[in-house]
Amino acid sequence: MSSISTLRTRASVLVLVLVVQLFLVALVRDPASAAVGSADDRQLTTSTGWWTYTGVTGSQVSSLLSSNNARITDLSVVDPATPTFNVTMVRNTGAYASGYWWYYGQTAAQVSSALSSNNARLITAQAYPTSAGTRFAVVMVPNSGANQKAWWWFYNISASSLASQLSSRNARLVHLTQYPGTSNFTAVMVSNTGTDNTGWWWYHHTTTSSISSALSTNSARLVDLSRNSDGTWNAVMYKSTGPRWYWYYGLSLGSAVSRADQLGERIIDVTRYGSSVAVVMTRNTTATNEKLWNLIGPEVDSGAYGFYLKQVGGSVLAGLQQSKQYEPASALKVLYHAKSIREESLGNTTDSTVVTYHYKNLSDSKDGNICPDNYSTTTTTNLKNADTLMMQVSDNRMTRAILERYTKASVLSYGTSLGLTSTAINHNIGCPTDTTHNRTTLSDLGKVYEAFQKGTVTGSSTWKTQFRSRMLNQSNFSGFKNAICPVVNAEATALGRSSATATSFCNAMTWIAKGGSYQYGSSLPYQVSRDNVSLTGVPYKRSGVVSPRYFVFGEYVDGTTINTSAESTSVDTARGKLYPEALRPYIRAALATW
Structure with missing residues (x-):
């Protein structure tokens, strides 16, 4: 067959043909580092x-x-x-x-x-x-x-x-x-x-x-x-x-x-x-991917897992299985949220638009956790309330109401317009079955956050504020600062920055996120799908003025078998370490500008 490519050098080649007998051999040389x-x-x-x-x-x-x-x-x-x-x-x-x-x-x-x-x-x-x-x-x-x-x-x-x-x-x-x-x-x-x-x-x-x-x-x-x-x-x-x-x-x-x-x-x-x-x-793996893999890989022995870090408007900075489809559970709600904010910003719906939702027991504070398909009783609320409950407390009743208000086809079409290529809605969120898992990828969900930050979802400052305020964010969720401020403090100390600078820096960070979790079965062992995707603003300074850079980060485990409570804790602990460690080098670089 002809050569696939050609090169141009010269040397001698020795070809020997020998016919002799079989013998088991182990040969060893002193170890070194081969060129x-x-x-x-x-x-x-x-x-x-x-x-x-x-x-x-x-x-x-x-x-x-x-x-x-x-x-x-x-x-x-x-x-x-x-x-x-x-x-x-x-x-x-x-x-x-x-x-x-x-x-x-x-x-x-x-x-x-x-x-x-x-x-x-x-x-x-x-x-x-x-x-x-x-x-x-x-x-x-x-x-x-x-x-x-x-x-x-x-x-x-x-x-x-x-x-x-x-x-x-x-x-x-x-x-x-x-x-x-x-x-x-x-x-x-x-x-x-x-x-x-x-x-x-x-x-x-x-x-x-x-x-x-x-x-x-x-x-x-x-x-x-x-x-x-x-x-x-x-x-x-x-x-x-x-x-x-x-x-x-x-x-x-x-x-x-x-x-x-x-x-x-x-x-x-x-x-x-x-x-x-x-x-x-x-x-x-790259050095960054290897560092993150070492946090999560040894702790997950079944199913699938992945992570993803991308600078908005920039390159992918870390990623493992970010293009693999998985069950996102409630993290997919950010797409519904983006669709609703988009329609409100265009005037096609308003905060007071009435939506109908299914419920089991309105007096039960956990009623939002139900599978709304299981109950025929309905009542109404306004769109703003439904959207806020969907994003801040992950209310499944409101999620179905919003999907039905805009239709599944319209929500998926909107996702396609944002660049999503691997997302499918096969059940109302909160109602998974063995054969009807929803599907998406970290890179798809990341595109929703990136579209928001770039102004593609809405260019209106009013509606950008609404997009953020109806979600879990740095102002209404203490878990964010609990996770990220220790990293800021450690990096500030390493750079010789004061504790006051570290505090100011941490207070200047912004964050929005939506996570999800399904547990398949009520007793051990059971399988889980768990994930979280977020958008973080890291406060770099330019000429003394804060000029944030934005990063999308996501991680998931999917179809992972949990055999003990200790295993569940270890998996979630590992997941929790991924986000701050992924952002650490960019926090350090930003602190250097303060």
Whole structure:
């Protein structure tokens, strides 16, 4: 196959063909920090875009590479007859930017010729059987600049001979697969000397439990995994130097990708066997995302969770699963609120517009918590009261009344006009069922807050004030200052600012928010959906005058099983830490201007 991209350097390539016997080997070198270039993606943890696919043809791979602006980092053959492939790729930019070539249906001589012509080195190679004989699917990168290494590849080589080659060349493996019809291997290795040196081990024809044991014993992480025709495994592992990583087997590819996305990981190796895959992952988070993940990730062992920080009119500053649909419970009410304020500001409704709501017991202070669909008794109130109760005490009765006043179709249409793309109203809030969850994303809800701050909901100062005052805000909810002022005080002290300055700063912050919570079941264990989304004004100063910058922040857990009261507390405690920690660096930067 023709190359996907071209590069222009020169080097010599050594190709050896050896046929010898199988032998189990573990090789270790003294640990250090291996020098890595952009092509050595399995040793990189810079956050980037990534994709993995299974059962795709060569032409489909080419199309995906083009549409994703990507390059291949892992390639294996699924069906030799077609052939089809497992392919993993990263966005070919930034820390991962590199020239590359990929080929399939190649003889060993053709691979060697391409390596020489391209002045390249292999990063992955697999031999597979065809009617015309053994062929190779390979990925190569330029062997120049930061990617340049002394390197070798071998095929149809036994374990004992491979061990000898590794020892004599003081090398380490980067890729290992079974050579078809034998117990031998196709192997790619690089020099393990100088700045390329790192501690490493390799195992072959072994079990997953043995691999797990070796990982623990060696304090190592997997960088390459493959499966043999007899069901045993081959593993290459490097000394673990700190970043989070995971490996799983017995999953579907879709489940593996979902798990990686949830963990803030990037899949670096996929091995397909039957309908299952085994995958190896490594960290794919920014420093900020990693800090926030460490607050929430260890505390949530089921369902989904995510967080999102964006400056209004600016870029996304942190995010995990912010585009994943989840059940927002009452947090979705901010969309109803925005629609109502919009219509009032246009004069289509007024504060005194009558709305009808369903109720159970008007004398019960908790009547607003009911599912209003369960009761046929009705009464009326005015729109302003309904909107305020909906947003300040999360009254479900008033929420249904407002939705019916404007209609679901109109509310959703308005959301679309604000840029929402993943929001669905499938039940009246307060009345969820197993099959009628509402759906939205943190980025969708964030767009409502951002539209308000930008003046898209209303440009009227009067109605902007009404939008804020009918919600929980810094003036009517003490929980805001209880959460954020300790951060302000700590950062002010660190910057040498006085306590009076810290107090003035905290008093100058603004905040509006809407949260939600569903509990499915009355006794433990039960599942929950909980979230909160807010808009914060951080008081930067310019020439001594406060010039706020605004930030949208949201977080959620969804479908999470709570087994004990202590677990419920720990999850909510972790959730509560996300907001102040996400805002901390911007509070610090703003305090520096005071």
